[in-house]
Structure formats: C-alpha cells, structure tokens
Amino acid sequence: MHTATIINGKEVAAQLRRDIAGMVRARAEQGRMCPGLAVILVGEDAASKVYVRSKIKACEEAGFLSRSFRLAADTSQQVLLALIDELNEDPQIHGILVQLPLPDHMHVPAVVERIVPAKDVDGFHPYNLGRLAAKSPILRPCTPYGCMRLLDAYGISPMGKNAVIVGASNIVGRPAALELLLRGATVTVCHVKTRDLQAELARADIVLVAIGSPGFIKAEWLKPGATVIDVGINRLASGKLVGDVDFESARDKVAAITPVPGGVGPMTIACLLQNTLEACEALDVAQAS
Numbered sequence: 001m002h003t004a005t006i007i008n009g010k011e012v013a014a015q016l017r018r019d020i021a022g023m024v025r026a027r028a029e030q031g032r033m034c035p036g037l038a039v040i041l042v043g044e045d046a047a048s049k050v051y052v053r054s055k056i057k058a059c060e061e062a063g064f065l066s067r068s069f070r071l072a073a074d075t076s077q078q079v080l081l082a083l084i085d086e087l088n089e090d091p092q093i094h095g096i097l098v099q100l101p102l103p104d105h106m107h108v109p110a111v112v113e114r115i116v117p118a119k120d121v122d123g124f125h126p127y128n129l130g131r132l133a134a135k136s137p138i139l140r141p142c143t144p145y146g147c148m149r150l151l152d153a154y155g156i157s158p159m160g161k162n163a164v165i166v167g168a169s170n171i172v173g174r175p176a177a178l179e180l181l182l183r184g185a186t187v188t189v190c191h192v193k194t195r196d197l198q199a200e201l202a203r204a205d206i207v208l209v210a211i212g213s214p215g216f217i218k219a220e221w222l223k224p225g226a227t228v229i230d231v232g233i234n235r236l237a238s239g240k241l242v243g244d245v246d247f248e249s250a251r252d253k254v255a256a257i258t259p260v261p262g263g264v265g266p267m268t269i270a271c272l273l274q275n276t277l278e279a280c281e282a283l284d285v286a287q288a289s
C-alpha cells in the first residue's frame with residue numbers, strides 16, 4: 001500500500017530553533033545585543049494563552065530577551081496603541097507581536113499598522129505584505145513562511161506546479177499565495193465563494209489548506225501524488241487535535257502531507273524567532289550606520 005511522506009514540522013522547527021540559538025550565542029560572543037521580542041495578549045482566549053506561552057518559552061530557549069504584556073479583555077484600543085508606541089521606541093525590543101484574535105471592540109488593521117514595519121515580526125503590516133507582493137520580502141508572515149521552509153526541507157519545489165490554496169485569510173491564505181507565486185507556482189486561491197472546489201483540487205500538485213474546519217478536505221478530492229500542507233488546527237470534543245484534511249485517508253493517496261499536530265504549527269513559532277533575529281540584525285545595522 002502506498003503511503004505518503006509525513007512532513008515532520010516538529011523536527012524541522014527544532015533544527016531551525018537550534019540554528020537560531022547558535023546565531024544568538026555568536027552575537028553575544030561578538031558583544032552584540034540579543035534579539036528582544038515583546039508579546040502582547042489581550043483577553044482570555046484559551047488557545048492564544050497556549051500559543052503565547054510557547055512563544056515566550058521558545059524565546060528563552062533561543063537566548064532572546066522576551067517581554068510579555070497581558071491586557072484585560074476590556075482594555076481600550078487607545079491603551080493598546082500607547083503600549084505599541086512605547087515598544088516601537090524601545091531599543092531593546094526588535095520585534096512586537098500582538099496575538100490574534102483581538103477582542104471585537106478592537107480594529108485589527110489599526111493595531112497592526114501601529115507597529116513600525118521594522119519591528120513587525122508577524123509580517124502583517126501592509127508595508128511587509130507589500131514587500132512580499134513586490135518580490136522583495138523583508139519580514140514575512142510566519143505561518144506561510146514556515147510552510148515554504150517545510151517544502152524546502154523536503155526538497156519539494158513549487159516551481160511550475162499548480163498550487164491551490166483553500167482559505168483566503170490575511171494571516172495564512174493570502175500571504176501563502178504570494179509566497180508560492182514567488183517560488184514559481186501557478187497559484188489559485190479558493191474561498192467560500194469558489195464555485196467548484198473539487199475541480200480546482202483535482203489539478204493541484206500542491207494543496208495548502210487553512211480554513212479551520214476539521215477533516216473538511218477529503219482524500220478523493222486530491223490528485224494522486226500531490227503535496228498537502230494542512231494549516232488547520234481544530235480541537236475535537238474528544239480533545240484530539242486534527243487538521244482541515246482527512247489525514248488518515250489522504251496519506252494513502254498523496255506523496256507528502258503535514259500532520260496535525262507536529263506539522264505547520266511548530267514552524268510558525270520557529271519562523272517568528274527567525275523574523276525577530278532578522279529584525280534585530282537589520283536594526284543593528286541601521287543604528288551602526
């Protein structure tokens with residue numbers, strides 16, 4: 001029976017984090033600053049708390065300075081913007097991250113756009129998205145960037161391939177389209193208004209799914225030999241975490257697939273560290289000149 005290569009994001013992320021820690025140690029030996037990340041969490045979203053804790057732990061393990069800010073769910077947007085203004089000016093902080101989702105009374109674009117682009121380690125600021133769209137990325141959204149690094153790690157080139165993205169979110173689908181286009185794929189982005197998703201998937205060599213619907217993508221919709229990147233993280237009533245793709249049936253049909261957990265998720269955090277290190281290096285150079 002054919003069975004797919006399981007793309008081990010945990011392992012690839014761990015190696016990237018070790019490499020980053022090595023670079024931070026080398027910086028320290030040269031008397032250069034360690035990268036500093038500020039993480040802001042507004043409210044009590046349970047999953048967000050887990051992700052923020054993982055990010056802070058990853059910072060500590062890589063030798064970064066991390067500062068964490070917990071704001072109550074009813075904090076005004078003005079207070080959040082004032083905190084961002086302070087961090088924008090703080091020379092020890094090279095990366096500022098506001099964990100999403102934000103409470104409903106906040107306007108996400110206004111918050112994201114308050115972060116100076118040089119410290120926007122989530123890569124969500126229109127300046128950084130624009131740089132990616134214009135083929136000269138600087139800080140890139142962590143999850144799509146992590147997906148590309150997974151493809152690289154497994155020698156899977158998007159060049160000339162049909163890539164179909166399912167889900168057009170600002171965090172994943174849209175920037176993933178730009179990443180795949182940059183790597184030479186022919187890109188289709190599907191979303192809730194797409195008329196015939198199955199027809200699009202039938203010719204997809206690379207499928208990247210980020211919709212937040214457990215097991216939505218069925219094995220019979222996939223092209224034999226495709227590569228499947230599953231960004232979905234869905235917790236079932238049983239407590240089990242599953243992706244947006246029906247993994248158990250898909251693995252018998254495709255060439256390679258990311259598992260959930262242990263696929264894309266760990267890469268998001270490793271790429272956040274990578275971006276923070278790059279932001280630190282760029283700010284260092286800017287200060288020296």
Ligand SMILES: Nc1nc2c(c(=O)[nH]1)N[C@@H](CN(C=O)c1ccc(C(=O)N[C@@H](CCC(=O)O)C(=O)O)cc1)CN2
Nearest residue numbers: 051098099100101122142261262263264265266268269
């Ligand atoms: N400001 C941001 N907010 C959000 C982002 C983001 O990149 N920036 N992405 C997601 C959540 N996210 C990081 O914040 C994230 C999600 C999942 C994982 C992860 O490691 N998942 C593990 C499973 C973890 C578990 O047991 O729950 C896996 O897939 O193996 C890391 C980060 C939304 N918000």
Ligand SMILES: [Mg+2]
Nearest residue numbers: 262263264265
């Ligand atoms: Mg995963």
